[in-house]
Amino acid sequence: MGIDYRKEIERLKDALPVTVVGHYYQRDEVFEMADIIGDSLELARRCKVDENPWVVFCGVGFMGQSVKVIAPKKRVLMPKVACCAMARMIDGSYYDETVEIIEKAGVSREDILPITYINSDVSVKAKVGKMGGMVCTSSNAVKIIEKGLLSGKKILFVPDRCLGQNVANMMGLKSCIVGEEGSDIKGSDILCFNGFCSVHQLFSVDDVNFYRQKYPDIKIAVHPECDPKVVEVSDFVGSTSQLIKYVNELDIEQKVAVGTEYNLVNRMRKRNTYVLSSTKPECPTMNETTLKDLYLSLKSIEDEAPINEIFVDDETVYYARLALERMLEVK
């Protein structure tokens, strides 16, 4: 007879000093096993104060790395070290090149304050921390950029151009994409790296129009990784937790189409909730983690042969931590 993964996972969780963490985009069967759930900011905050020495993180690579940085003594395992496609769009050398392009456009390094979306590799967070910058997530990007602007500097925002542009639009600021032909670097407040999330790019203004025509009183709620044109015609924009709260607070009869990852939308109240796309918006990397992977990860702790442990060197931890802690200080 095969292994009953659910039963075994429960047994291992009871037997071991471990916390299982799951992001909202995880498959249902994995998500249901998590002790801590939340958006990227909540997961970072909660892991920092969690008392168990072991964390098994069901999510994508940058999330496990962030736990290791803010709580370096913890042993962090990931059932799958799947790399967020957006985080993969920038590394240390692309970051340096971007700073050089800005300098060539006439803005000195001292006049740049970098902010990296948490969806980035730890090496990028370290570069940002070293330059005096901060991390942000989708739920606190406005607050963090407001704090950054107090420095009087221009904000270099990496890697998600959409989040950077959306925040600029909300705050009535000017943004541009670094490296794009004709981009007005000197005249802009927020200088965005040209990265994006392919899952959230699936949602289009046509999708919004389709639903509005079909159900004239429908609400449209989207994640800020969506294109600014989509955000502009939506009723609500927010992080995964903020989207859940918004949808839950609507009258049950109120129709709502949600623009974010499929697993989360599918888990929301079923009636009158629609996926804002005709193509299933699944995040391939978030979907890599299976129940079996979670079981194997926990079992490897019991067997004292941990698999997929996250390691970050001391210097990278030091600088990336500066950037993460500057974010966590902001309430």
Ligand code: 13P
């Ligand atoms: P949240 O911070 O909103 O959970 O988003 C994480 C993410 O990867 C969205 O694509």
Ligand code: SF4
């Ligand atoms: Fe990365 Fe997009 Fe997947 Fe979020 S949905 S983890 S940004 S690829």
